[in-house]
Amino acid sequence: MCIHKKELTELDIYHRILRFKNYMVAMINKSVLPVHLQLPLLGNVVFLTQGLKYNFELILFWGPGSLFQNKWNLHPKYKRSGNRLELAQQLSRVILLMGVANLLLCPFILVWQVLYAFFSYTEVIRREPGSLGARRWSLYGRLYLRHFNELNHELHGRLGRGYKPTSKYMNSFTSPLLTVIAKNVAFFSGSVLAVLIALTVYDEDVLTVQHILTAITVLGVVITITRSFIPDEHLVWCPEQLLQCVLAHIHYMPDHWRGNAHKSETRDEVAQLFQYKAVFILEELLSPIVTPFILIFLLRNKSLEIIDFFRNFTVEVVGVGDICSFAQMDIRRHGNPAWMSEGQTEASMYQQAENGKTELSLMHFTIKNPRWQPPQESSVFISHLKEKVQHDAQGGPSTQLLLSEAPLCTSLQSNQSGTGPDDLLASVLAHPILTASGLQGRDHRFIRPSTAASAAASVLASLSTSQFAHGGRGRPHGLLPSSLHPEATMYHSDRTAVDSLSNSESHMRSNALHSEFASAEMSLHAIYMHELHQQSSHPQRTSGHWQNPVPMRDLHTNTGFHAHGGHVSNISTSSPAPLGGWAEVEEENQEDQEINLGSTPTHGTGSSC
Structure with a gap:
């Protein structure tokens, strides 16, 4: 070299x-x-x-x-x-x-x-x-x-984490005609196979008949193939939410997929990536x-x-x-104004990277290499993004609320991993569904409807504060369990297990945990940046909610966040309601006054996504 x-x-x-x-x-x-x-x-x-x-x-x-x-x-x-x-x-x-x-x-x-x-x-x-x-x-x-500058093992790990949600999205599309045909073929094949197996159990000499073993093998293969075309009868079709889960891991998605996740054209384009x-x-x-x-x-x-x-x-x-x-990853030379680079880039259409590749790659490399000092233009972009996160976090749910929702959100997404980063990411993705369905609780001080962007902003703001509290960029990653909630029981067992290991094993476990939380942090950034991109493309409508976007470069307000021993709370929001959201009101006439004022809480359908 x-x-x-x-x-x-x-x-x-x-x-x-x-x-x-x-x-x-x-x-x-x-x-x-x-x-x-x-x-x-x-x-x-x-x-x-x-x-x-x-x-x-x-x-x-x-x-x-x-x-x-x-x-x-x-x-x-x-x-x-x-x-x-x-x-x-x-x-x-x-x-x-x-x-x-x-x-x-x-x-x-x-x-x-x-x-x-x-x-x-x-x-x-x-x-x-x-x-x-x-x-x-x-x-x-x-x-x-x-991403640009993404090593092979980083790519394989990221796509490996996105395998299950992408498979779930692709399998959610079914053909009624194909399902009926598959059920009938499976029934007749299974009937013949059951008769052959019963005859074999009754008399072993049946196996000596010509082509019996071949027939049993072929029928087993046919049944296995046809069952793959029969959907789960308990499947709830929620393509937009599934595609949002996919985006959290793959980080890139064409603009026309948003709002069209239910269409076969979108599924065919996903199949080009996931064949x-x-x-x-x-x-x-x-x-x-x-x-x-x-x-x-x-x-x-x-x-x-x-x-x-x-x-x-x-x-x-x-x-x-x-x-x-x-x-x-030069924002000035290859940035895209539609991806929060407006006013910071001099790139023409020919010089711009498509689909926010420059911006997302910059965030990925910064998270994976926290001690790297980016150039001035990139530092300005990262600073503006942090300011935008702090501003949007004021209207988002508290980190405590997201942590309390983590087990429920994990079960909603059928996530069996049970790790801290996956639970936190699942809660951010499913939080808009819980809000719309009425599971959020009846705390009327939450005025604006919560979106995935606001939930991600709340968590990212807490990470930024915890990083500052732990010494800034010198620490490998701020997205640590103790930084989110020093007394959170959902992470207590992990810390106890780490303490009980030897020094080498504890170091390996710590590095693995850092890597998992860094991946979750990048997933949150991907969700948040895509939401901001949608706001710039469609200023009045994002994620099914009508909002007024806030210019990224005009953020000089107080974020309203305070750190106490690594725990972050939002002073503009109240303490979260118990899990399940049915907070009792002490005085009955409070509801009557709200009804008279026309401010009754909106109840979600519960079955829609």
């Missing part, structure tokens, strides 16, 4: 490790790579396989004729705009040769893919027939959902055939756009080399 700086920062190390990954994430974000195909009858299809991704990297980064002269420097000729057309033609020839090579090797690669799939999945299908109906994050989804394993296997088998045509007919047409992308979005950093400028 060649080092030209006295001190390498965390960001410099990430840039060295993720140099090419950041380029791939940026090209997917700016739609430079041709992974979206318009097919007859199928419409818009995303096609990105291991073989196609390997060819992209071979052409652009480290293959013969690639744009990089070594692992850290772009060829100087690609940094000059004078010969961009000539360089585009040269790149087009390289892509053509690579496409022809893939076409010539197609039969051999196809045979290898078939053999590899056969030996890899035959035993799995025999042992678990329903495994093909399971889902996995697609390669496109991993690049689309990846069936059977679809993944089929795409890998088709990859040797499709990849040459994508290279020859689609990627070649993008040659000039690729040359311009690497010239415009490559910067040289001393001690690091050439990196993608998006990876610097």
